[in-house]
Amino acid sequence: MLKKESEKKDVTKSIEEAKNRSIYDQRKAKEYKEKFNEMMVLKLSTNLPLSSISTLFEESNFQDISKLEREIKTKEKEVSKEIVSKNEEIEKLRRTKADMIGMITSLLKDLNDKKEKYQDLITRIDKEKETSLNYKDEDAERREEEQIMELKELLSMQAREIDTLYTEINLFKRKGGHI
Numbered sequence: 001m002l003k004k005e006s007e008k009k010d011v012t013k014s015i016e017e018a019k020n021r022s023i024y025d026q027r028k029a030k031e032y033k034e035k036f037n038e039m040m041v042l043k044l045s046t047n048l049p050l051s052s053i054s055t056l057f058e059e060s061n062f063q064d065i066s067k068l069e070r071e072i073k074t075k076e077k078e079v080s081k082e083i084v085s086k087n088e089e090i091e092k093l094r095r096t097k098a099d100m101i102g103m104i105t106s107l108l109k110d111l112n113d114k115k116e117k118y119q120d121l122i123t124r125i126d127k128e129k130e131t132s133l134n135y136k137d138e139d140a141e142r143r144e145e146e147q148i149m150e151l152k153e154l155l156s157m158q159a160r161e162i163d164t165l166y167t168e169i170n171l172f173k174r175k176g177g178h179i
Helices: 002-045 050-134 138-174
Strands: none
């Protein structure tokens, strides 16, 4: 369960990093464009008239800007694909968690059923002891004692199994599982 939670955190972190890279690339492209504009204006403004500066600037810088725009679009596509895959992983983890909760619920129901059977068997054993004390047949008493011993062994095995299941459930709860 801890592994799945760490995977979920890693997925969320990857999504955030991808978003940040995209935003960073867009900011860098804007910064470069502004710096280039400033440099071109400073360079060309001393020797050329203002009308020709804008014409030169647009022609020379158009290819660089379009290249940066293509790179940004490519990065955005990569990031969106990565976000989609990470969201799918998150959804898969949610489904797995729901399946585990269902399994634990069924185990708890089985545990309660076994506990009820255990209580019924103990009650039956006690009643049989009372009736067997009134009846003095030695062979019958021996057979009943053997049956009682077998039932007690069976009950003790079921009790151990119930304790084991309770222990497993408690461990799962400590790890963050919900029942």
